[in-house]
Amino acid sequence: MAEEEPVVRYERNGPTAVVTMNRPNYRNAQNSAMTYALDDAFYRACADDEVQVIVLAGAGEHFSAGHDIGSPGRDVDVDYERRAGLWWGHTDKAGGESRFAREQEVYLGMCRRWRDMPKPVVASVHGACVAGGLMLAWVCDVIVAAEDAFFADPVVRMGIPGVEYFVHPWVLGPRIAKEFLFTGKRMSAQRAYEVGMVNRVVPREQLTDTSLELAGEIAAMPRFGLALAKKAVNQAEDLMGRHSGLDSAFGLHHLAHAHNAEVEQDSLSGMDAKSMKRAAE
Structure with missing residues (x-):
């Protein structure tokens, strides 16, 4: 099914590029069309010398409910x-x-x-930030969350150890990561702030302005200095095992898929978007 609107919007706000996921009727569930449209937008922003900072946001009521596992626009068979x-x-x-x-x-x-x-990326998160939505927020350097935002990785309900971009121990710490995964429960924006996953929590009506204001503060710094500072922190995380940890967890993720396909209804253990939502509630 073709999307009526672009699945990702791109606009310039001074030195800030605002990239907005735009499948609000499906809670910004990520199909491949959205993935590659995001990649186009990020490449465009990084190639534009006038852009200093990127803000990633979601249209509608939610940032992103995760990977598309059942909307009419799901496109897993498109190459x-x-x-x-x-x-x-x-x-x-x-x-x-x-x-x-x-x-x-x-x-x-x-x-x-x-x-x-x-270039630095600010995630501007409201509503649901679940599973694949977490992955998008976690690739960003700074997260500003609305008070109504909530975070969850409930895929253990599918018998899967976590989403593919498995950085939970680095962004949450090992014990919080285990509780987060073992229970599958939602984490509030305030709790996410307390454990250091989120930089700021603001009322919903202030989210856009706060995100843009923070982006503006960052944009005042030298572009090359920002790039080097970001690289230095990322390299430090990788020295803490993040890169090899991702590879290891990705293998376990696919062991779970294979096990489900062999003993359950399908590789997702028969779960779909509706059954996952019911389980969460």
Whole structure:
């Protein structure tokens, strides 16, 4: 099903590029069309010398409810031009090879690509930030959350150890990460602030202005200095095992998919968007 509106909007606000996910009728669930549109927008912003900072936001009532696992616009069988790595396409492959190739590209690979953008990125989060939505927020350097924002990675209900971009221990700390995954419960914006995952929490009506104000403060710094500072912090995280940890967790993620496909209804253990929402409630 074709989308009536662009799945990602791009606009300039002075030295800030505002990138907005635009599937509000589906809570900004991420299909591949959105993934590659986000990549286009981020590349455009990074290539524009007038842009100093990027703000990532979501249209409608929610930032993002995660990967698209059931909307009419789900496009898992479409073979987009690959950008995040040299793995082959998935559409003419079967079983675990197909799933691994696709998720290596559109999930893990894209998030790694975006995390390494040389320009600072501010996530402006409201409403649901769940599973794949967490991955998008976590590739950003700073997170501003509205008071109504909530965060969750409930995929353990599918028998899967967590989303593909598995940085939970680094952004939450090991014990909070375990509770977060073991229970699948929502974490409030205030709790996310307390554990250091979120930089600021503001009333919903102040979210956009606060995000843009923070972006403006960052934009006043020298571009190359910002790029080097970001790289220095990212390298420090990788020295703490983040990069190799992602590879290890990605393998466990696909072991879970394969196990589900063998003993359950499908690789998601028969769960869909509606059943996941019911379980959360």
